[in-house]
Amino acid sequence: MFVKHGVNSGFSSLASSAVLRRQQFLIRSLGGHSVSDITHQKKRMEAVKCSSGGADAECVLRAITPSLDPKRHKGQAGKIAVIGGCREYTGAPYFAAISALKIGADLSHVFCTQGAATVIKSYSPELIVHPILEESYSISDVDDEGRRQILKKILSEFDKWMERFDCLVIGPGLGRDPFLLECVSKIMTHARESNVPMVVDGDGLFLVTNCIELVSGYRLAVLTPNVNEYKRLVQKVLGGDVDDQNTHGELLSLSKQIGGVTILRKGKSDLISDGEIVQSVSIYGSPRRCGGQGDILSGSVAVFLSWARQHISATERESTISRTNPTVLGCIAGSALLRKAAALAFEHKKRSTLTTDIIEHLGQSLEAICPAS
Ligand SMILES: NC(=O)C1=CN([C@@H]2O[C@H](COP(=O)(O)OP(=O)(O)OC[C@H]3O[C@@H](n4cnc5c(N)ncnc54)[C@H](OP(=O)(O)O)[C@@H]3O)[C@@H](O)[C@H]2O)[C@@H](O)CC1
Ligand SMILES: Nc1ncnc2c1ncn2[C@@H]1O[C@H](COP(=O)(O)OP(=O)(O)OP(=O)(O)O)[C@@H](O)[C@H]1O
Ligand SMILES: [Mg+2]
Numbered sequence: 001m002f003v004k005h006g007v008n009s010g011f012s013s014l015a016s017s018a019v020l021r022r023q024q025f026l027i028r029s030l031g032g033h034s035v036s037d038i039t040h041q042k043k044r045m046e047a048v049k050c051s052s053g054g055a056d057a058e059c060v061l062r063a064i065t066p067s068l069d070p071k072r073h074k075g076q077a078g079k080i081a082v083i084g085g086c087r088e089y090t091g092a093p094y095f096a097a098i099s100a101l102k103i104g105a106d107l108s109h110v111f112c113t114q115g116a117a118t119v120i121k122s123y124s125p126e127l128i129v130h131p132i133l134e135e136s137y138s139i140s141d142v143d144d145e146g147r148r149q150i151l152k153k154i155l156s157e158f159d160k161w162m163e164r165f166d167c168l169v170i171g172p173g174l175g176r177d178p179f180l181l182e183c184v185s186k187i188m189t190h191a192r193e194s195n196v197p198m199v200v201d202g203d204g205l206f207l208v209t210n211c212i213e214l215v216s217g218y219r220l221a222v223l224t225p226n227v228n229e230y231k232r233l234v235q236k237v238l239g240g241d242v243d244d245q246n247t248h249g250e251l252l253s254l255s256k257q258i259g260g261v262t263i264l265r266k267g268k269s270d271l272i273s274d275g276e277i278v279q280s281v282s283i284y285g286s287p288r289r290c291g292g293q294g295d296i297l298s299g300s301v302a303v304f305l306s307w308a309r310q311h312i313s314a315t316e317r318e319s320t321i322s323r324t325n326p327t328v329l330g331c332i333a334g335s336a337l338l339r340k341a342a343a344l345a346f347e348h349k350k351r352s353t354l355t356t357d358i359i360e361h362l363g364q365s366l367e368a369i370c371p372a373s
Contacts, residue, residue: 057281057336058369060329063321064304064311065104065370078105078306080299081161082169083184084202085112086135089173090119092202095292095355096172096299097127102362103337105303109165111158111187113138113180116173132157133184135177147179154183159190166306167197171204172295181207188214195220197305197327201298205229209236217259219274222305222327224264224298233263247271248278262327264301266294270335274325281332285339286346292355296362297338304337305330340365 066077080100085093093116097108109128110120117131132154139150168191170184185207191198197220200208205225208214209232215221225233234242234250237257243250248271255263256275265271269282308326315322321329341361346353 057283057332060321060332061304061336061366061369063319064308064329064333065366066307066310068372074106075164076106078166078303079107079109079164080105080167080169080302080306081109081111081165082172082299083111083133083187083204084170084172084174085110085116085120086133086173086175086177086180087113087115087137088175090116090123091292091355092173092295094120094123094127095295095359096169096201096302098124099296099299099359099362100169100303101126102359103300103303103366105306108299109161112173130157130161133180135175136179137177139179151183151186155186155190158187162187162191162196163194165196166309167199167302169199169201169298169302171200171202171207172298174203174207176203176206185211185214192218192221197302197309198222199224199298199302199305201294202229205233209233212237212258215258215261217261219260219262219325220327222262222264222301222331223258224266224294224301224331226266226294230265248273252276252278262325262331264297264331264335266297270331270339272328272331272335274328276325277328279328279332281335281339283336283339284343286342286353286358288342288346288351288353290354293338293342293358296341296355296358297334300337300362301330301334303330304333308333337362337365340368 078100080097082093082097093110093112097110100108107128108126109130111130111132112120113133113135114131117129120127121129134150134154139147142150170188174180174184184204188198199222200215201224205223208223215223223233231242234240234254237254238250251263251265251271251273252275255261255273260275262272262274269280272279305327308329312322312326341358344361344365345357349357
């Protein structure tokens with residue numbers, strides 16, 4: 001409606017002709033907000049409008065991807081941690097963590113249950129795997145005091161590492177065990193107190209939807225819901241069904257209602273909002289909908305979000321990109337790269353394209369936009 005879709009780039013931004021309509025829309029949809037709120041939004045919209053001049057998703061990727069500088073030491077290109085991996089799921093945390101490395105992060109950790117850890121380690125020696133989480137079934141004979149002690153130990157194990165991470169990915173393959181989710185909610189609270197950014201996906205969204213305070217008002221959080229996860233969020237936060245006639249306005253309201261948390265709504269086009277702007281990425285990807293593509297996305301967004309924060313703190317704020325919310329930039333870059341890699345993988349593998357094939361094309365896709373040398 002008010003977002004003009006880019007023809008070549010697939011990353012759409014606000015076109016000047018749409019700004020007025022959008023402001024009117026905002027005033028309608030954000031009824032009750034002060035004039036200064038609206039003025040602030042207008043300024044942000046102008047900023048994004050400027051970026052549409054030449055800056056598309058590829059420009060964002062180019063701007064925020066750091067060069068391979070020999071002066072940089074291990075860790076400076078990103079240290080990511082995935083919190084996920086339980087009795088049922090070992091693929092999802094692996095996909096997220098290995099994607100972060102394949103894109104260019106230096107270190108990728110996984111915090112999971114003991115049983116999942118052995119399996120995830122066997123997929124790849126590149127990952128640093130911490131078998132610290134517990135599920136109810138493994139502590140069924142432990143009394144309440146014993147459980148409190150286990151929870152305390154898990155938190156202290158995690159806290160030893162937490163501040164080293166540039167971003168956490170919470171939820172891929174986490175499962176829904178109540179004790180495990182209680183531990184993860186405490187981990188999220190600690191991470192938030194330390195201002196560690198987080199991407200919340202999969203069962204992390206199940207947790208957050210039932211306890212929205214975990215992320216509410218935390219501007220360093222990104223939620224990446226798929227169709228089901230989005231539906232649950234809308235029902236819980238906005239109190240109704242998803243409105244397919246008002247996709248952008250609804251996403252804007254949802255993000256605003258959760259206090260400016262960035263939301264990446266996955267689908268045919270990926271829609272991104274931080275409560276102030278709505279962006280969409282619609283680069284052609286793949287018609288295969290095999291499980292695990294969302295996990296690649298969450299690991300990718302974590303890396304790009306970290307790079308966007310570095311980019312913004314290292315540059316003067318004169319460019320439009322450096323004035324844009326880094327969580328939004330991270331989402332645009334992650335979505336665009338995943339889609340490019342999926343398209344390439346599909347070219348080769350057609351109907352047999354799997355998530356591992358897409359991961360194998362992440363490097364080539366980024367190389368085409370940001371050559372290593
Ligand atoms: N290779 C792997 O390891 C992969 C693992 N993956 C991992 O799987 C996890 C779930 O993610 P997903 O995408 O299947 O969730 P989603 O679309 O909400 O649900 C689909 C339907 O299933 C149901 N449902 C789900 N969990 C349930 C539960 N514990 N108990 C009961 N019902 C449950 C759900 O029901 P509902 O919640 O709507 O009641 C809906 O109808 C998550 O950790 C993800 O990372 C994926 O990333 C793919 C690759
Ligand atoms: N209909 C679609 N057409 C094109 N691309 C899509 C479509 N749906 C999703 N995608 C792409 O696939 C990515 C993953 O979205 P999806 O909805 O499959 O996530 P998910 O269900 O969380 O995946 P996972 O199986 O990893 O949990 C999205 O970012 C998007 O780029
Ligand atoms: Mg998912």
